[in-house]
Amino acid sequence: MIDLALNTATTRRQWGLREAVEGCKRHGLSSIVPWRDQVLELGLETSAQLLRNSGLGVTGYCRGGMFPANNEAGRRDAIEENRRVIDEAFAIGSPLVVLVCGGLPEGSKDLSGAREMVIDGIHSIMDHARSANIKLAIEPLHPMQAADRSCINTLAQANEICDLLEPSGSSTLGIAMDVYHVWWDPDLTRQLHRAGASRLIGFHLCDWLVSTRHLVTDRGMMGDGIIDLESIALTMSEAGFKGIPEVEIFSEYWWSQPADEVLHTAKERAYSVLNKLSR
Amino acid sequence: MIDLALNTATTRRQWGLREAVEGCKRHGLSSIVPWRDQVLELGLETSAQLLRNSGLGVTGYCRGGMFPANNEAGRRDAIEENRRVIDEAFAIGSPLVVLVCGGLPEGSKDLSGAREMVIDGIHSIMDHARSANIKLAIEPLHPMQAADRSCINTLAQANEICDLLEPSGSSTLGIAMDVYHVWWDPDLTRQLHRAGASRLIGFHLCDWLVSTRHLVTDRGMMGDGIIDLESIALTMSEAGFKGIPEVEIFSEYWWSQPADEVLHTAKERAYSVLNKLSR
Numbered sequence A, B: 001m002i003d004l005a006l007n008t009a010t011t012r013r014q015w016g017l018r019e020a021v022e023g024c025k026r027h028g029l030s031s032i033v034p035w036r037d038q039v040l041e042l043g044l045e046t047s048a049q050l051l052r053n054s055g056l057g058v059t060g061y062c063r064g065g066m067f068p069a070n071n072e073a074g075r076r077d078a079i080e081e082n083r084r085v086i087d088e089a090f091a092i093g094s095p096l097v098v099l100v101c102g103g104l105p106e107g108s109k110d111l112s113g114a115r116e117m118v119i120d121g122i123h124s125i126m127d128h129a130r131s132a133n134i135k136l137a138i139e140p141l142h143p144m145q146a147a148d149r150s151c152i153n154t155l156a157q158a159n160e161i162c163d164l165l166e167p168s169g170s171s172t173l174g175i176a177m178d179v180y181h182v183w184w185d186p187d188l189t190r191q192l193h194r195a196g197a198s199r200l201i202g203f204h205l206c207d208w209l210v211s212t213r214h215l216v217t218d219r220g221m222m223g224d225g226i227i228d229l230e231s232i233a234l235t236m237s238e239a240g241f242k243g244i245p246e247v248e249i250f251s252e253y254w255w256s257q258p259a260d261e262v263l264h265t266a267k268e269r270a271y272s273v274l275n276k277l278s279r
Helices: A017-027 A036-042 A044-054 A072-092 A111-131 A155-165 A188-199 A229-239 A259-274 B017-027 B036-042 B044-054 B072-092 B111-131 B155-165 B188-199 B229-239 B259-274
Strands: A002-007 A029-033 A062-065 A096-100 A135-138 A173-178 A200-205 B002-007 B029-033 B062-065 B096-100 B135-138 B173-178 B200-205
Touching (some): A002 A017, A002 A259, A017 A036, A017 A044, A017 A259, A036 A044, A036 A072, A062 A072, A062 A111, A072 A096, A072 A111, A096 A173, A111 A135, A111 A155, A135 A155, A135 A200, A155 A173, A188 A200, A188 A229, A200 A229, A229 A259, B002 B017, B017 B029, B017 B044, B017 B259, B036 B044, B036 B072, B044 B072, B062 B072, B062 B111, B072 B096, B072 B111, B096 B173, B096 B200, B111 B135, B111 B155, B135 B155, B135 B200, B155 B173, B173 B188, B188 B200, B200 B229, B229 B259
Parallel strands (some): A062 A096, A096 A135, A135 A173, A173 A200, B002 B029, B096 B135, B135 B173, B173 B200
16 A cells, blocks of 8 residues: 555546546555546436445645636636545535636636636635535646646745735644646745745656657656656655545646556656655 | 737748848848848858848847756767857847757656756856856746757846846856747736846847647747737836837748748737837
8 A cells, every 4th residue: 555646537448437436446545536528427416325335535626716707607617626626525525626827718818817816716605615614725837837727836826826815824824835846946945945845745656758749738747857857855754744645647748648657657656755754 | 010020930841041131121120130040041150140131130049058968078068069159240240149058857856956956057158258248148038948959948047147246247158038938927017027128138028829739849929829029029128128029939830831921920010019109
């Protein structure tokens, strides 16, 4: 058994939620992070029961967010949708919802405006999250996804949102740190320490390939790229992260491989990155 | 005549330097920024004479940089190469060399180390640049190019290098600001003002397409993407930029179009972005 979660995006083309649960058990992973589409496809009740009976830890739920919209109604819909996502996270026993915050609304070039909408959106769902005892993990996305997926692109921004909305210290808000999105950031170490134990509630593993052929679906398996994963894992540990790291690989290549091989490789590679940490 | 430069990368598949010079004159652009390969292909002397006789301003030369290397000899070679680039810039009458600083050396994951090599490299060529009266324009590249093209990825980093190497104020060092690389940066406005008139010596125009299909060669024509170019141009102006903006579009699409049409479109689009500024 290894303290590692499978983010089901990694095997989404090969496996539904049921197969992913079986895969995690077969390969000795402790935990799973389901995606919403797979949970709803199977049905929320059935998924919740499946996960409860699996013996796996559910360490996250993907995803909420996507707050910016062209009009008031769109923004309200997004907030309602996020409340439903929180309820689903509660139902499946996840401690948190990962927030992919959203990019520019269609036709807009107002990045600052979109960022304000994200802050408003997160603010609007905090009470609901708090009452369900679900944390909101703000995930900064790589700047190359600023227009279409998230206008929150650095750990500094995520920290600033936490400071703004929970000035007396984090309880409902936190940060999901995905190495793919932040490895390049010259401010990485400082911002991880600034976030600290209370905010660092997600740690996503994959790798950056040289050359990268697609902006979303060409992530690498740990060790196949150029991210200094050991050093980042050490910094995460020093900054106070105590959770279960998860493997999340969006990759046309890995989606075309047998999922058992993907999981086997991911586990070996994650182990070689993480085994140097005193956990 | 419009105060605009053609960066010859924009038409590099259709035109050599001679055709690009003729194109700029035909379309009424004031200036040109040649790439090194085209200058050397034609011959340095011939290129210098062509440019001198063209009546065009030469507002930049692309490019120096690429400092990080796996060993001492490689780093020394890069520095020698950069000195030659400075000499060429002098020969063709360019006031500056654009620095694409370089990414990780082959096989390395040490991003901080690469960044130190860049600082050492720039430091090593400053005297040579100063004696030729050539400025060095540090160009931060988009974080998606951190591994393979430049580990200098934010204006903050460029400003810090300038602070470090010219603590009493910029004279040889400056910054080339390409909207493509920095439009997403939440710190953009502050860092442009921090750079100010003395450091802002390059302003590259293009646009960010949604969706972007390639990390290097899918840039958009101004107006076809989501960058708020008018707002950024205004900030550049307020921050003190007084140079000639240049169009630099790496694009499989635009490379497949007739170059005269590319130049015509670029001129119109640039005009509509820039004509609101009091220049």
